[in-house]
Amino acid sequence: MAVNIALENAVLNKLTYGPTKASRAEFRKLGLAAWVADQLNPSKAEFKTTAGILGQFRALNMTQVQIQNSLPYSINSGRVSDELAHTTLYRRFASSRQFYETLVEFLEDYNPIPLFSDPIKRLSYDREVIRKYALGTYPDLLYASAMHPAMLQFLSGYANERNHPNENYGRELLELFTVTTATPYTQDDVVNAARVFSGISWYDPTFETNAAPNRHWQGTVKVLDWTDPNLGRTPNEIFATARSLTDYLALRPDTAVAFATRMAKRYVSDNPSASIVQAMSQAYLASKGSIPETAKAMVFHTDFATSGGKKLKRPVEHLISTMRVLEMNLDGDISAGNVNNFDDYFHGSQLSTVWWFSMKGGHSPFDWPFPNGYPDTEQAWVNLAGQLTRWNIGAELTSGWSGFAETNYKALLGAPKNTVATIVDAAAAKILGYKLVGTTRTKVIAGVTKAIGKTSTDTYQRRLQFAVQLVLALEDWNRR
Amino acid sequence: MSEQKPIAQACPDFIELERGFSRRTFNNLIMGLGGGLILNAAEGLQVATAAIGDTRADAIITVYMRGGMDGLMAVPILGDPTLTRLRPTQRFADSKNLTLDNHFGLHPALNTLKQLYDQKQLAVIHSVGTPVGTRSHFDDQKALEYAAYNNPSNAEGWQNRYLQALGATDVFAGYSTGYNTPISLKGSAATTVFEDMNDVLLNNGSAMVNRSDYVNILKNMYASGKSLWATTASNSIAASERLRQVQAGISGDYPQTSNGRRFSTLAAMLKQGVNIKTANVEFQANFDVHSAAGIADGQTWNDLKDLDACVAAFKNDLADLWNHVTIVTVTEFGRRVEENASAGFDHGWASAMFVMGGGVKGGQVVATWPGLSDLRDGDLRVTLDYRHVLAEVMKYRGGMAADRISGVLPGFAAKDIGIVNQLN
Numbered sequence: 001m002a003v004n005i006a007l008e009n010a011v012l013n014k015l016t017y018g019p020t021k022a023s024r025a026e027f028r029k030l031g032l033a034a035w036v037a038d039q040l041n042p043s044k045a046e047f048k049t050t051a052g053i054l055g056q057f058r059a060l061n062m063t064q065v066q067i068q069n070s071l072p073y074s075i076n077s078g079r080v081s082d083e084l085a086h087t088t089l090y091r092r093f094a095s096s097r098q099f100y101e102t103l104v105e106f107l108e109d110y111n112p113i114p115l116f117s118d119p120i121k122r123l124s125y126d127r128e129v130i131r132k133y134a135l136g137t138y139p140d141l142l143y144a145s146a147m148h149p150a151m152l153q154f155l156s157g158y159a160n161e162r163n164h165p166n167e168n169y170g171r172e173l174l175e176l177f178t179v180t181t182a183t184p185y186t187q188d189d190v191v192n193a194a195r196v197f198s199g200i201s202w203y204d205p206t207f208e209t210n211a212a213p214n215r216h217w218q219g220t221v222k223v224l225d226w227t228d229p230n231l232g233r234t235p236n237e238i239f240a241t242a243r244s245l246t247d248y249l250a251l252r253p254d255t256a257v258a259f260a261t262r263m264a265k266r267y268v269s270d271n272p273s274a275s276i277v278q279a280m281s282q283a284y285l286a287s288k289g290s291i292p293e294t295a296k297a298m299v300f301h302t303d304f305a306t307s308g309g310k311k312l313k314r315p316v317e318h319l320i321s322t323m324r325v326l327e328m329n330l331d332g333d334i335s336a337g338n339v340n341n342f343d344d345y346f347h348g349s350q351l352s353t354v355w356w357f358s359m360k361g362g363h364s365p366f367d368w369p370f371p372n373g374y375p376d377t378e379q380a381w382v383n384l385a386g387q388l389t390r391w392n393i394g395a396e397l398t399s400g401w402s403g404f405a406e407t408n409y410k411a412l413l414g415a416p417k418n419t420v421a422t423i424v425d426a427a428a429a430k431i432l433g434y435k436l437v438g439t440t441r442t443k444v445i446a447g448v449t450k451a452i453g454k455t456s457t458d459t460y461q462r463r464l465q466f467a468v469q470l471v472l473a474l475e476d477w478n479r480r
Numbered sequence: 481m482s483e484q485k486p487i488a489q490a491c492p493d494f495i496e497l498e499r500g501f502s503r504r505t506f507n508n509l510i511m512g513l514g515g516g517l518i519l520n521a522a523e524g525l526q527v528a529t530a531a532i533g534d535t536r537a538d539a540i541i542t543v544y545m546r547g548g549m550d551g552l553m554a555v556p557i558l559g560d561p562t563l564t565r566l567r568p569t570q571r572f573a574d575s576k577n578l579t580l581d582n583h584f585g586l587h588p589a590l591n592t593l594k595q596l597y598d599q600k601q602l603a604v605i606h607s608v609g610t611p612v613g614t615r616s617h618f619d620d621q622k623a624l625e626y627a628a629y630n631n632p633s634n635a636e637g638w639q640n641r642y643l644q645a646l647g648a649t650d651v652f653a654g655y656s657t658g659y660n661t662p663i664s665l666k667g668s669a670a671t672t673v674f675e676d677m678n679d680v681l682l683n684n685g686s687a688m689v690n691r692s693d694y695v696n697i698l699k700n701m702y703a704s705g706k707s708l709w710a711t712t713a714s715n716s717i718a719a720s721e722r723l724r725q726v727q728a729g730i731s732g733d734y735p736q737t738s739n740g741r742r743f744s745t746l747a748a749m750l751k752q753g754v755n756i757k758t759a760n761v762e763f764q765a766n767f768d769v770h771s772a773a774g775i776a777d778g779q780t781w782n783d784l785k786d787l788d789a790c791v792a793a794f795k796n797d798l799a800d801l802w803n804h805v806t807i808v809t810v811t812e813f814g815r816r817v818e819e820n821a822s823a824g825f826d827h828g829w830a831s832a833m834f835v836m837g838g839g840v841k842g843g844q845v846v847a848t849w850p851g852l853s854d855l856r857d858g859d860l861r862v863t864l865d866y867r868h869v870l871a872e873v874m875k876y877r878g879g880m881a882a883d884r885i886s887g888v889l890p891g892f893a894a895k896d897i898g899i900v901n902q903l904n
Contacts, residue, residue, distance in 0.1 A: 156770040159822030167615075167826045168770040175616055187615070187857060312709070315659075360679045362659025369766075370546075372618055380660040382708050383673035387716040388680035391698070395685025439704070447697035451689045462688050469685055473698060475709045 003028060009433050010308035011035065013480035014267050015299065016098035018321025019433065023098070036299055039099035040292045042135050046095050053351065054090055056334045059083045064124050064149070064207040073120070081119035081366070084126055086351050088365040089358060092320045093330060103134045103291060106266045108366065109373030111145045111177055113154045115366040121150035121207065122366065138259060138289040139250035142177060143243050147209045149202040155371065158201040160194055162217040170194030172371050174223075178249035180258045185224060192221040196230065196245050199238060211238035223249070250289055256281040259289075264298060269310035270377050276303040309479040312378040315361025318390050318478060319354065322397055325431050326407050326468075330354070353402045361389050394472040398465055409464035418460045420448045420467075427467040432476050444470050536903050537879030538806045538839060539750060540758040542639070543787070544662070545811040547767035548617065550825055551832030552817065552860065553775050554784060555604055555845070556585045562852040566818040570775045570825070580604060584845045587775070589785040592792040596836055603840050603899040605833040605869055606847035609862040613813060615827035617768070620812035625663035627867055630891040638888060639758045640667030642874055645884035648757050651715040652722070652749065656760040657742040664760060670715050677727055677745055682720045695721060726752045732797030735789040738764045743790045747797040750805070757878065763787065767811065771822035791836065803838030806877040806900060808869060816858050829859035833869055839877050839901045846897055867892050869899065876902045 008027055012019035015036075027035050038044060047054070054060065059067050059080050067073045073080050095101050107130050115122050125148050133141035145151050151169070152158050160166035170193030174185050199216030202209050216232040221241075226248040232238045249255060260280035264272035276298060283297035284290070298304060313321065323330075334349040346352065358364040362385065368374045375381065400406035416426035424444050428436045436444060447470050452462045471477060557563055558574045577585030578594040584606065586594050596602035610623050623629070627638035643654045644667070654671035656662050665671045674680045684694040695717060702713040729748040734740035742761050749756060765783035774780050787809075795802050814831030830850070836842075850861035871894030874880045885894055 156822065156824070159771040159820065159824065161821050164818075164821035166770055166820055166822060166824070171615065171827070175618070181614070181616060181619055190615075360676075362675060370617065375660050378708060379666055382712050383661045383671070384680055384712075384716045384719050385659050385674040387709075387713055388674070388682060388720050392679070392683045392685075395683050399685040401685070440701075443697075443701045447701065451693045451697060466689055470697070470701070474701070475705070475707060475713070478709065 004305070005433055006308050007032065007305045010305060011299075013308060013321070014311065015039070015102055017092045017101065017317060018324040018480075020324050020327060024433070032299070036099070036296060039097065040135060040295070044097050044100075046091070046097050048096055050331075052090070052094050052331050053334050053349075054087055054094075057083050057087050057346070059123060060087055061127075062123075064120050065205070067120050067123065077119045079119075080123050081115035082355075083346075084119070084123045085115065085358075085365045085367075086346065086355050088126075089316070089320070089354050090330065090351055092316070093323055093354070099295075100134060102267075103295065104130055106263060107134055107141065107291070109266075109368075109376070110262060111141070111151075112368060112371060112373045113150050113366070114369050116369075117154040118150060121148070121153060124148070124207070125150035133291070135292050136290070137287075138284075138291055139247050140289075141291070142250045143246045145177075146173070146197065146242065146246055147200070147239075149207050149209060152201055152209070157197055160198045160200070161215040162195075162198050165191055165194035165198050165217060167191065167194045169197055173246075173249065176372055178255045178258065179224070179252060180254070182258065183224070183252075183254045189223045192223050193245065195221050196223070196228075196242055199232070200242065211235035213238065224252075251285070253281070253285060256284040256289075259284055260294060260298075263294060266376055267295075267298060267311070268303060268307045270379075273303055276301045309476070311480050312381055313478055313480050314374065314376065314381060315363035315386065315389065316358050316365070317480065319357050319361065319393060321480075322394055322472060322477075323354070326397060327412060328397070328404055328407070350403055353404075357393050357396075357402075360393070361386075390478060391473050395469055398469040398472065407465075407468075409461065409468060412468075413464055416464075418463070420445050420452075420463060423463050423467045424448060424471070427464070427471045431468065431471045432474075436471075436474075440474065440476075444474070536804075537757070538804050538837065538877040538903075539756045540642070540873055540878050541746070541805055541807045542664070542758070542760045543763050543807060543809045544760055545763050545765065545767050545809055546617070546621065547765065547811070548813045548815055548827055549767040549809075549811040549831055550769065550773070550780070550815040550828075551606060551608075551830060552814070553773065553780050554587050554590070555580070555606055555832040556587070557849070557852070558583060558585050560852055563817075566852070568819060569823050570773045570780075570819050572775065580845055583849070584847075587780075587784050589781050590788045592788045592795075593834060593836070596791070596795075597843055600842035601836060601838060601840050602842045603835045604845045604847075605835065605864060605897075605899065606845055607830045607850050607860055607862060608833050608847075608864045608866050608869065609813060609830045611862065611865050611867075613829040613856075613859070613862060615813065615829070615859075617812055617827070622663060624810060624812050624866070625666075627664075627870070627888075627892075628890050634890060636667030637662065637664035638870065639664040639760065640669050640671065641888045642758055642878065642880065643667075643669035643671070645874075645880050645888050646757055646878070650755050651719045652754045653757040654759070655746070655749070655756050656762065657745070658762045662760055662762070670712075672715075672719050676741070677723055677730070677748075680716075680720055681724055681727065682717065722754070726754060732793055734793040734797075735786055737786050737790075739786055739790050740793065743794045744797065747794055750798060750801055763809075769815070769824045770820070770826060771824035773819075773824045806835065806837035806839060806873050808873055809834045810866065814860055817852060817855055817860055818858060829856060830862040831860075833866065835869065835873065835899050837877070837900075839903070841899055841901055844899075846899060864897070865892070868894055868897050872896055872898075873900055876900045879903055 012023055092101055113122055113125055129144045129148050155169035156166045157169050167190050171190045173193055175181055195217035199212040213232055216238050218232040221228055221230045228241050230241050260277045264277055279301050280294050280297045284294040287293035330350055334346040396402050413426040413430050416422045425435045448463055448467050451466055556577055578588055580586050593602055610620055614620055625637045628634035651670045652672050654665050656665050656673045658675055661673050684691040699717050702710050726749050729752045730744055732744050734744045746759055766779050769779055772778055811831050813829055815825035815828040848863040850863050867889050871885050875882055877900050
């Protein structure tokens with residue numbers, strides 16, 4: 001069967017963190033429909049054999065209370081945020097559930113909380129809100145987010161009480177998490193949304209969300225076309241009104257359009273067509289806000305198959321996809337020393353180098369300080385910083401400077417014949433999935449020829465490596 | 481409260497905007513968005529291709545206080561019982577504030593700014609802000625940076641239009657700290673954005689490849705590209721090579737904060753003769769103080785102290801070059817006048833701006849003070865459009881021809897407010 005390389009590249013560059021030899025083979029074996037079904041299967045194993053180095057991280061599956069009472073976190077909770085950032089990068093690199101992992105990133109940007117806000121709560125938010133509902137519905141995710149101590153802290157819910165409603169969360173709920181400013185809501189809508197959540201906070205020792213009637217603004221509230229008597233006499237009444245509001249907002253048609261638009265801008269292009277947005281928003285409404293159903297409407301729309309290259313990779317997508325296409329290996333021991341010594345624990349590992357690269361790109365997981373998520377347009381990232389750090393990281397990864405095992409380029413490229421043109425074609429085929437043509441090919445060939453003289457005994461090895469470095473520096477590899 | 485200098489009364493456009501405000505019209509007003517790359521030049525700039533900038537001109541530096549800096553904590557009104565009543569914890573007694581004039585004080589962490597004020601190198605503009613004010617960080621930031629109200633088709637930022645108006649073509653003419661190009665610099669004029677100079681010097685990776693060969697190979701690969709990535713790439717490679725020369729010039733006794741590094745990097749570029757026309761420093765802080773504003777010993781104190789220390793180090797480092805920069809602080813909005821239950825402030829409207837530099841008509845607070853009894857939905861009113869400040873600085877310190885102003889700030893009738901001296 002003929003391979004539709006445009007579709008394969010669109011799928012593996014957009015719905016995963018970049019193709020590998022194995023993922024190309026798997027996609028060709030399964031075809032699009034079966035591949036998507038497999039990827040979005042909630043019971044699909046995250047890792048094929050072992051959990052890799054993920055199993056060595058300690059806080060990942062702990063409750064907030066357990067973390068608070070454990071070394072080394074009771075000494076330095078910042079170590080929890082380090083763990084979350086590191087394990088997130090590892091999952092993007094190694095997880096078998098790649099499509100799911102990209103949805104997790106999309107949703108982390110949609111309802112974001114920066115790590116510094118509170119590391120312990122943030123780790124739980126990742127697990128109990130984003131990862132838990134990424135294959136569920138947006139209304140469920142939104143309510144869980146609104147009730148989670150991490151969000152109650154980040155957007156000042158704990159400070160929101162009856163006499164002086166704190167508008168922080170109420171405003172972003174409307175502006176960022178649901179209808180957006182495309183819908184003309186008013187300051188009264190913001191204040192009433194804030195009132196709905198007033199008195200909701202958490203118990204410190206247990207991290208359980210609670211609602212205090214004596215801190216809750218009681219009385220009829222109206223937000224857009226939603227009203228509620230909001231008696232708020234008991235915690236359950238307060239929670240029920242909050243749930244009613246988040247469901248109402250999450251299931252509005254304008255929220256469906258906003259959700260679909262944001263998802264299409266994440267995956268398809270900076271300017272998605274009205275047609276694909278409409279198909280996705282219809283799927284969203286028909287499925288009561290199902291995230292995977294909306295994603296499927298996107299993938300099976302005709303626009304998707306031809307959308308390859310229409311998005312610029314953000315820095316971490318570039319980083320992880322480069323590691324994947326080079327078939328790097330990140331398994332190994334992460335505890336450089338005593339696991340209870342937070343100065344040693346997992347710092348100095350290869351994964352820490354990956355995290356450091358993500359910092360240099362200005363795109364480390366959960367490091368964006370504002371509640372609107374990392375920018376996701378070409379305009380925001382194409383600049384000196386964006387380009388030089390990518391080229392430098394590409395050069396470091398190909399030359400094995402970073403403490404990783406040196407890539408066997410001969411094996412990676414399938415032992416091409418020792419002519420520059422053949423080597424460049426093989427490098428492009430491996431990395432991009434297609435051969436270069438025209439002046440781009442001519443220039444890469446000229447570059448390898450110029451840089452690698454013919455006198456050295458290791459000319460072949462150097463040509464292989466430098467051809468890979470130059471293909472990685474092309475615009476094509478920086479797009480998805 | 482008697483009024484300060486009643487200058488620059490709100491222009492008719494501005495009043496109309498405020499009165500006719502709704503979320504829908506606001507979006508129509510400021511959004512040329514749609515994402516992606518739109519590179520249409522602003523109307524009126526098509527002829528500005530020749531170098532028309534004044535070589536004596538200042539570098540115009542914005543310090544961007546994202547998050548919404550409270551103008552009343554930074555520059556409090558003195559002797560006003562309303563402020564005392566509305567802010568039970570987040571205010572200083574008048575005697576604790578630094579004194580600017582009979583009406584306004586300065587936050588006590590801003591010692592350097594007070595010195596600059598006394599040396600007539602700092603002007604304060606108060607009850608200033610964006611003409612609409614939506615209390616949305618993101619809409620108001622966009623509005624601030626596009627600065628193109630009534631021009632929904634415009635998709636370039638004001639600093640980029642300014643570069644076009646100057647005819648600036650050097651990639652360093654517009655510079656911002658950070659990793660993302662701010663909207664204010666977005667547009668067809670080439671600009672440079674980076675955070676840490678060490679990260680943007682081109683490494684050849686393999687020592688087996690000669691570095692200068694590598695530079696030339698990359699240059700050649702991107703020599704004829706037409707995409708945004710490719711055209712930017714050519715500029716980035718050239719800029720990176722030039723930064724190698726600048727790197728040695730990083731010096732000075734700056735605060736050990738990311739903001740300190742940003743100011744020191746900018747100073748190094750200026751000292752090495754990099755011809756920056758306008759720069760933007762993203763000031764890392766948490767001005768979005770919904771709770772625990774910390775005016776006396778917390779967030780606000782620390783952030784203003786950092787600003788003060790950065791300005792002190794920057795001025796010291798620049799030495800005589802201080803006379804060739806004008807610093808303008810900007811923020812998307814001020815904060816609610818009344819303190820909330822958690823010693824913080826929700827989003828508001830008017831704030832204060834600082835204008836600093838050797839060419840500033842300092843030692844004055846410019847404000848048409850609206851008072852604290854006539855608030856707009858709890859917010860200090862904007863009585864001066866921030867674009868008046870930008871316009872005067874561009875015209876008199878940036879050396880931009882006066883007839884270019886309508887291209888940079890389309891649809892805006894700028895008036896002189898008397899905050900800077902003309903170039904001499």
